[in-house]
Amino acid sequence: MKIDLTSRTAVVTGSTRGIGLAIAKGLAESGAAVVVNGRRQADVDAAIAAVRRHAPGAEVRGVAADLGTAQGCEALAAAEPSTDILVNNVGVFGPHDFFEVPDSEWERFFAVNVMSGVRLSRAYLPAMAERGWGRVIFLSSESALNIPVEMIHYGLTKTADLALSRGLAKRMAGTGVTVNAVLPGPTLSDGVADMLKEVREKTGKSAEEAANEFVMTHRSTSIIRRAATVEEVANLVVYVASPQASATTGAALRVDGGVLDTIA
Known part of the structure; x- marks a missing residue:
């Protein structure tokens, strides 16, 4: 199976390092024009260079914007008003005891991990539907189902991403736009x-x-x-973004190494 994303544009949020950067590289290698994103211009520039080294000749550009704010999401959508593939990858995490997490951290985690996906999906999905093709992928986590006691605030946001992706998939029924969640493990x-x-x-x-x-x-x-390696997670995302995944939508797709102790 050869995945060919030539003529497609992909926006990957939070893609200056880690899983996001691996996804950007994989999409570029498959022929997509890739838009990388991070909060700092220097990091965005470094990511663009890394993707180009990985996929020589690829079309890569970037937008520096803090997607934990409405203004940052608006700036990204203004700079890149159209995309075929939206990967809602940006996220924050970190272990903290429930009783030591202040309201401000709950709000920050929700703003970055959930509201960025809400705002960008709202910005990009209508045009995808008009064109009759699109892919939206949320990076959730096995922590969405296996809530970690040391990161309850994080787990909550990842469960919210599952609800958001499933609901949007149903909202986009019959449009040619698929919406899925990918659940990495450690x-x-x-x-x-x-x-x-x-x-x-x-x-x-x-x-x-x-x-x-x-x-x-x-x-x-x-x-x-x-x-898992970041490339192992990115491989699944690239497939879900492909034309070959046209019958996969509303799904919670696990790349968790079998951590979730269920066959459902």
């Missing part, structure tokens, strides 16, 4: 490496070793018994 992204920095410094373990130890300690139901 993934060795830059963010996870940063989260495990203290452990790595104390033990001298590599990022991969620390991530795998985290999986076995905190996500012991993992079947692959390791953290």
Whole structure:
């Protein structure tokens, strides 16, 4: 199967590093014109260069905007008024005890992880429907179903992403636009490496070793018994963005390494 996204444009939010950058590279490699996004122009410029190195000749551009704000979402939509593929990837996470999370953090997590997808879907979906083709993909998480006790505020936002993607899929029924959610499990992204920095410094373990130890300690139901790579997550996203995935919509697609202990 050859995925060909030539003539398609893809906006990938939060794509200056980690899973988002891997998705941008995968889409560009498949022929899409890719728009990367981050809060800082320097990071956006570096991501554009990284995607071009990975996919020489690819059309890549970027927009620096903070999508945790309505103004940032408006700025992105104004700079890129049309897209065929929208990957709502931008997100924040971090372990904090429920009783120590202030209202401001709940609001920040919801604004970035949920409202960015709401605002950008509202901006881009109508034109996709008019053209009769489009792909919207939300990056949720296994934490949407397996709420982590140390990140209840994060898990809530990822459950909200599932509800949003399913509802939008039903709203777009019959238009040729699909809306899906992808649920990664523990993934060795830059963010996870940063989260495990203290452990790595104390033990001298590599990022991969620390991530795998985290999986076995905190996500012991993992079947692959390791953290996924960002490329493994991106591969599924690229497929869901493709013409070949035309019968897949309203789905919660797991790339969690088997962490969720269910066959449903």
